[in-house]
Amino acid sequence: MIVSNPPDIDPESRPYWEFLKKNELRLQQCEECSRFRFPPGPACPYCGSSGSRWIPVSGMGNVYSWIVVHHPIDSRLKADVPFPVVLVELKEGPRILGRLVGCPIAEIKGDMPVKGKFMKANEALTLLNFEPI
């Protein structure tokens, strides 16, 4: 897998990426309403409260939707196409994006169960992909 555009990490996102580097998936949980949120942010999009903690989550979920990229847009991705990208609804609530690996394109189905799979891109970056359960 080619990573053409690595994340430009900011203060809000740093913990997320740092945990991934340690092969841990953690999401922010609101200290007030207890809802998990993704993407990371300075306040809870559900109740507006600013307190949060980073809690480990399962990485288990279902494919809410999916696409197969044929035109690479960034020419550095030419060797990778066609590749599927899935929008996964995690068991804990939030939706998150990743590549789907270990599944032929013809076998992708809406709502299929998947689990997170860490993909070490380099020493500084680990991404979260998904694979069928």
Add this chain to the structure above:
Amino acid sequence: MVQDHYKPNRSAIVGIGSTDYSTESGRSVLSLAVECCRKAVEDAGLQAHEVDGVLTFNAGDSVSAEAVANSLGLPELNYVMEWYAGGFAPSALVQLAGMLTATGTCKSVLIFRAMNGRSGYRLGGTDWSFKADGMWQYRMPYGYLTYPQTMAMWCRRHMIQYGTTSEQLASIAINQRKNALFNEKAMMKKSISLDDYFNSKIIVEPFRVLDLCLETDGGCALLVTSAERSEDCRRKPVFIKAAAYVGGPGIGSDWADFFLWDDLTENFTVSLGKKLYRQAGLTPDDIDVAQIYDCFTHTVILGLEGLGFCKKGEGGSFAASGETALSGTIPVNTGGGMLSEAYIHGMNVVAEAAVQLRGMGNDRQVQHATHAIVTSGAWQAGSGMILTNEKGT
């Protein structure tokens, strides 16, 4: 609720102007912007000194409102606005122009969008590489880079949940191309068949190239004034009967940030439609023609359902049934839309609504068109209007 006090028809679109739409203008964006604005003022039969507001939006690919005012020689400015915004902006800016003129803040206000969208900065085009910052950091590292991929994700969910098909998407592209053949301004001049659709290149499943809007060099402008002043203008006024912007909950932090949007089988048009119909005191049955923002074929399906022209989940079959053709019960995107006329980021979509209500649609004119609905935007947020050529109150 604010809308319950809404007073319709206080302002009107009185001028429409556009440049040629091409893939290579060979001109500066400023000259395109000035040309379409000047034409809109002339079309209205007004003089430069009667224009004192200029509004525009862009994606870092255009010129400022001030630069255009300067080139037009406007002697006095009472309002300007430049919005870093996408296709959700055109109706919202016409709405703002309506407020500015109805309150007497401005006499008349230009709204324009101009860009070299093909020969210059290509929004989401190949090698459109920018930093994976903000929300993009959770998308771009996975090769999920741009807007066609975003709407493809919305479309796939609709397919999963409602069985929407590629043939239904094709019917939208084909219908709008038919309409474009009656529009002398349209960039696309050749009809397309179902085979052409299925033979067109797959960009991102489930989208082929014919599901995507065009890329255009050009400019489009509208001129808005108060209902009172509109009576002195050259053309039949097109009154703003209802106008609204909607967004959220779950609007996201940027245009493509749908992580918090609960249901990807419906977009902003659901809440937009409710607001517009309430303001106007109308129902979908009262609408004669619809201009639905069409950056992609699927956006039309979301609009048909959201605005209540068919039931939720049935937008695909409704479009394929022929009801949205010029001869159907609710003609949609009569000028060819952004799939086949031009991609001026939705300004041309609004302009076509006004053309129809003036009765100036030539061979694509919808007979006896009194009420038109228009949307601006595709995702979590957007704007829209109900326009009419009936003065009324």
